[in-house]
Amino acid sequence: MNATIVVVLFCLFTAFKPSAATPERLSSNDSFIPCSDLHKINASDRCEFVTNASDCQIEDGYIPYIRFPYCTLNGQVAASVVVFALWISYLFVNVALTVKYYLVPSLDTISKTLRLSESVAGVTFLALGNGAADIFSLVVLMTKVDNDGSFADTAMGAILGGGLFVTSIVAGLITFFYSMGIRLWVFLRDTLFYLGAIIWLVVMIADGEISLAEALGFVGFYVCYVVLVIVSLKFEKGETTEEKKGLLSEESNGSTDSENFDEEESIDESKPKSPDQTIIISRDIERSQSEIEDSVTDVKGPAVATRKDKEKMSVSRLSKHQFRQLLKALWPHTWKDFKALPWYSKIVLVLQEPVRFLLTLTTPVVDYKKPPNHGWNRLLMMFNLVLGPTLAAVAFDFFFQEVKDGLIVGLISLAVSTALALFVALTTYTDEPPRFHWVFAFLGFVMSIVWIYIIANEVVNILEAIGDMLQLSGALLGLIVLAGGNSVCDLIANFLVAKEGKPIMGFSASYGSPLLNMLIGVGLSCILAIIKNGGSYKVKLTAQLSVASGFLLFSVALATLVVTLRHRQADKVLGIPLLISYLIFIIVLLCVEFA
Template identity: 35%
Template sequence: MGDSDVECRDLHTLNITDICAFVNATGDCQIDEGFINYNEFVYCQFSSHLVPLGVAILFIWWLFLFSGLAVTADDFFCPSLAVISRTLRLSHNIAGVTFLAFGNGAPDIFSAIAAIGSAKAGDAGLAIGALFGAGVFVTTVVVGAIATVHPFDAMQRPFLRDVIFYLGAVFWAFWIMWKKEITTYEAVGFILLYVFYVVVVIVGRLIYQRHRSTPLEGNSIQNTGVDSLSTSTALFADDESSPLLRPEVPGPPIVEIEKEEVLRFGRPHHEQETGAKAFFMAINPIDTEGWSEMRFYGKVYEVFKCPLMLLLKLTVPVVDEEEEDMKGWNRTLNSLQCFTGPTFAIFATDLAFNKLGGVFPVYGLVISIGGVLSIAVFCTSSADEPPKYHAGFAYLGFLVAVIWIYSMANEIVNILQMFGIVFNISNAIIGLTLLAWGNSIGDLIADLAMARQGYPRMGISACFGGPLFNLLLGIGIPFTIACIKNNGTYHLQVTLEEMFLAGGVAVSLISSLLIVPLSKFHMSRGYGVYLLILYIAFLAIALLIEINVIKNINH
């Protein structure tokens, strides 16, 4: 039996003293992308009786990376996309379902790219488990929780559109899994289906506006308040949801609520400070202004993420349109970021030591150009007001944030694969649970908060449109890359668990497609409880498949 036939999971058949040598000698135990070999860390850096300690340390590291993924997407990636949308003069319609949707789904998309990129022998179970696991979690637990907390009437046209599109995408993915291979054309087809969905959304919205007696105001992204709304809930809200900006229950408008939260807990505003003091305040990784108002767990989280926040602030420029005057401009910091951002990017992508023409290293060129740009920005700008080219920093921030997100997604995927090996759990179950929950818990918290404030329909808009976006691009982009690398066809290892995951999403969507219209589009508490029970049953059956009570079909 050759090394290619040996799986890393075979280490469970070995004596504990032989595992480290096995890990180092087995190709399946090595990482394709990333910076740390977590299998080697657990089994070679700790003695046999301390392996649980190594796993515990990596669990904390995994939590740190997950929080970093969320922070990078929310505080650095999405603001850049909003500015890019404005500078490209995109309407709210287009920006909402393209740039801002991509910002909200970035962690899921990059996790899928990382998982498929590191898949061994076509085992894409981690990516499939995460995409379908998150889908079934959001369409059952999140939708069910919203309906239970705040029963409401759903918007008919957007609901039917998103559920039907999502159901079609799930059936297409199921067919791909059934035949156990995907071609480049099929992978690109998922991307094109999303483009078609975007066209349907935009055309439908234009038709709806035309038939309204009073046209919607503020169609421009600058005037919609989209930056002030929670991205995950605002992206897929249709024009029919516009009246929902006025709460169904007494209370302050949600836009104002979120603006107050940004001012209290977001990036501090220091437009009146200049020089060294302004620089150190700008890179301060802890929100000192909101510290006194934070709860204990908020303070713990603030300290927990501060090392990463410091690195992000030093490398990723943010054009903050929440600020009326300076818009996040800091002459010293932005000049420095022209050097640190590109330098981080080439080292994170392993391009630094490549040689141009076989002679000059890439890092030398990038450092030289970055240094010149830093000096140029510092000499052509003022500390008192942002320069005319300030919006251009959003493009640099976008690129560097993408690399940060992809790098962290790679590490998260590698850690989860290590967990699967240590506990002898399939990648599909790891994706269904840890990765799916990690990517979806933010949606649950945000959408429940929306429901309690009187905006359940806005939360529901994201519960179907968001997972649809993640599924289409989470399959389309990484499998297009994989197919190109594999001569046009990527062969899949598919298990009963993965087929069941797709079936679980389909059952959830079909249930909603039948029950909601029959209930005259009223989402009742009974419907919410049904969805919650459905998820529990789904999870129980998935675990029964994992422990072979229900036999697997993999061969």
């Protein structure tokens, strides 16, 4: 999130308030009126009301959005909605940016460091990366103090609406444009687990509360799903291995060269399999060689620098090279490349760069897919170690908490962070990642979560302001706005996967991803909310949530029946009804909301 824009907007919200709005005019009774009742207040007094009413104050976040339409724009609600729509779109883009370039590489590195198999990593860490926006939006919503139940409605609406969007729109579009035959066992495994999770969630909502045991049960249900996935994958691999052995034994009986088969196959696998791969490998080698030569040229050393040579480098020349690397990491674009971009790409780049700049300064990235040094940048890592924990302490309101006799958490954090940065400066080299480089992937994961949490807080605060302005229910905002914003990434990712020739993968992800979001999102969020606020998590089954849950059950059940009855075939026969069902859902939902 762009700190500069946040500061400017905050100044706008607070500096341009009408002078007539003074705190003395607000009575003591008005301070306890729900913020959603601001329409009952005289138009001339609404700025004063939203400024002073306790229910209109934000619990977390940095910008008091509800003041913008009534204090800055003098009651221009329509203009405020346009501004909020643009700002919330910008925030969703930043979430996607954080997940793709910072969270996913960290999770990938962690899974490789822990030596997890691809199947285990796929249904745990990598799945968490894909559903991070949905899950942490729920965490923010469900851990807030909920006086009127609007946050609970929005949270349940987001999880049900997001699942409906993905299983209807995303799966519908994929099957509309691509015809495929899918593996029935795998598809039934995902859809039946998802149907069970939906029914369980609806029962808990109808009951009016979610207990700690039920929340833990949701997480345990996902653990059972992960175990089943792992067992089934190992069983399938075992069958495949046996089939291959049988084929090889048959071929060996009629081939004179079978004795050297394994040796030749291993040699062939070590070679590039296509000209494109050869080009990529050669480019990586050239790039790594050029980086080594550049680093050595700065100190006028030989073509290859040994560790002793590095130790002899002068501090001034070494610092010059480090600062060049730092500037390149903070601004990786050249002016020539920027000028060659279309005008709309320039606008997108200018809007994204401040966010990427702050993310780069605070969030370490350890990416094994970036040869030759996995993204190692010594000076940047020192900034990450100092600024990252500081940002986390500020974001979670720990920075100014007093530990003892005037000693605050912020000072302790800065002292420890600075010591770690000095340790990196004294024990590492500029162009050679240390052996403990993988440790920073865990810090990158934590900082990515911090950024997603910060942005999700702002999204939730905007939705709350829009609901109060337009008198919309929290369930409607969750079902359409929050669910749609979080699901856009699934739409783009799954459809692009299908377009690249893997429609089965894109279609299957349309059911696996919502399952993770529901089980882990609701389970984890309820656990944290119960720990924070005590008791059980209160929720109610509104008319809007009833409509959404009914359509979601219909969507998943329809896909299950069609694929099963049509002998594993998924095509337009399934895609068209799914798309139509979502259109009908929107019409029914709006009728229920405004009836």
